[in-house]
Amino acid sequence: MSIERPTPQKETVAAKESRSEQKQTHESLPELELTELLKSEKPINEVENKKLKIEAVRPWNNYTIVTLEGSDEIRLILMS
Numbered sequence: 054m055s056i057e058r059p060t061p062q063k064e065t066v067a068a069k070e071s072r073s074e075q076k077q078t079h080e081s082l083p084e085l086e087l088t089e090l091l092k093s094e095k096p097i098n099e100v101e102n103k104k105l106k107i108e109a110v111r112p113w114n115n116y117t118i119v120t121l122e123g124s125d126e127i128r129l130i131l132m133s
Contacts, residue, residue, distance in 0.1 A: 090132070091132060093130065097119050097128060097130065098119075098121055100121065100124055100126065105122055106121065106122045106123075107119065107121060107122075108120045108121055108122045115131060115132050116129050116130060116131055116132060117129070117130040118130075
């Protein structure tokens with residue numbers, strides 16, 4: 054018994070066909086509307102008058118945790 058394994062070329066063609074079928078069967082989703090709830094008094098990426106690149110922003114309960122590249126600080130922002 055021989056099992057045929059798809060070649061990379063066959064996989065690419067199958068993936069393209071699958072994507073085109075999905076586009077035809079699914080309607081496009083409505084655009085998201087974002088509402089600004091709160092705004093901090095100063096930029097969250099500003100440390101000692103220097104703007105640093107935001108490394109990560111994570112939600113945690115009623116807080117937002119922000120870490121900045123090149124800084125040892127972890128900022129917690131209360132979202133109330």
